Amino acid sequence: MGLFDKIRGELIDIIEWLDDSRDTMVYRFPRYQNEIKMGAKLVVRESQTAVFVNEGQIADVFTPGTHTLETQNMPVLSTLKGWKYGFNSPFKAEVYFVSTRQFTELKWGTQNPIMLRDADFGMVRVRAFGGFSARVVDPGLFLKELVGTDGLFKTDEVKEYLRQMIVGRLAGALAHAQVAVLDLAANQEAIAARLAGTLTEELAPSGIAIPKFIIENVSLPPEVEAAMDKRTQMGVLGDLNKYTQFQTANAIENASNNPGGAGDALGIGLGVGLGQQAAAAMYQQPQAQAQPQHQPAGPPPLPVAAQWYIAVNGAQQGPLDEAGLQAQASSGALSGTTLVWKAGMGEWTPAASVPEVSRFLTQGPPPLPPQ
Secondary structure, three states: OOHHHHHHHHHOOEEOOOOOOOOEEEEEOOOHHHEEOOOOEEEEOOOEEEEEEEOOEEEEEEOOEEEEOOHHHOHHHHHHHOOOOOOOOOEEOEEEEEEOOOEEEEEEEOOOOEEEEEOOOEEEEEEEEEEEEEEEOOHHHHHHHHHOOOOEEEOHHHHHHHHHHHHHHHHHHHHHHOOOHHHHHHHHHHHHHHHHHHHHHHHHHHOEEEEEEEEEEEEOOHHHHHHHHHHHHHHHHOOHHHHHHHHHHHHHHHHHOOOOHHHHHHHHHHHHHHHHHHHHHHHHHHHHHHOOOOOOOOOOOOOOOOOEEEEEOOEEEEEEOHHHHHHHHHHOOOOOOOEEEEOOOOOOEEHHHOHHHHOOOOOOOOOOOOO
């Protein structure tokens, strides 16, 4: 710093910070040899806090507003300096402006997958990513624990530390949630809220809070997602045979779009496969029809009466049931020599030789005794 800068620093009596960036968390106000005039104006804007540091020790902290630097409103610094009475000469102190607004657009993600035990998939590896916001809630602790003497402290210097803490607590948060992987999407907000509270509690000694934590996505390995997609397709089709037909149709379409040796070979293979499916279907259909069907419980069907045929004057008459045979016997058309036949008999047989029919023959009186 040259002579002109020295003179200009002594003439300036307003200490303020106009932040035109979106990632500066701490800014040290530049002054020649850190000299500040007694009675200078300190302007602290909303979302800012000014911290005075004397010889490496935090002194007074000023909240938003315009302050006149006098011994009356700098009690800690006055004690450190040993000012028993009013002191109007310039004094040395470092002034750090700490931004207390929310720093958004901070991202996090898992570089390596997290192992979880899931009720549906068993042991499964998941990846996750999202965003979060950070805010300085205790400027003094923040300067002591993280900033030190850095005159321009940005979010890049702390976000990796925060990301590691997030990833380190994420596995425990997902495990304690006891939610199936397929149900994580419905519970992401609740898990994120609990994780934000846990991180804020652990970061309290560093003066930082995590007011907002977002889980954008939890993803499974590609092979598991591919299997889930296949299962979804099968669920939509509802039938394994239809799914096979669907896959075959897709293969045929792909083969038609790829004329040449590979497409022709695929077409031949598909033709053979379809022929085998058709043959199997034709073979299975008669077997399915031949299988006995289970009948409902109940009495058996009534017996079917036998159907008889008789030869009268060289002509066939019938079919006749038992009542018909009785009527033919009563009329004399059926006698012992009348030929009769029914299904199951090899040939026509005289009625007298068939017990089932002979019982219907008319019994005449016995012959007369000899005279």
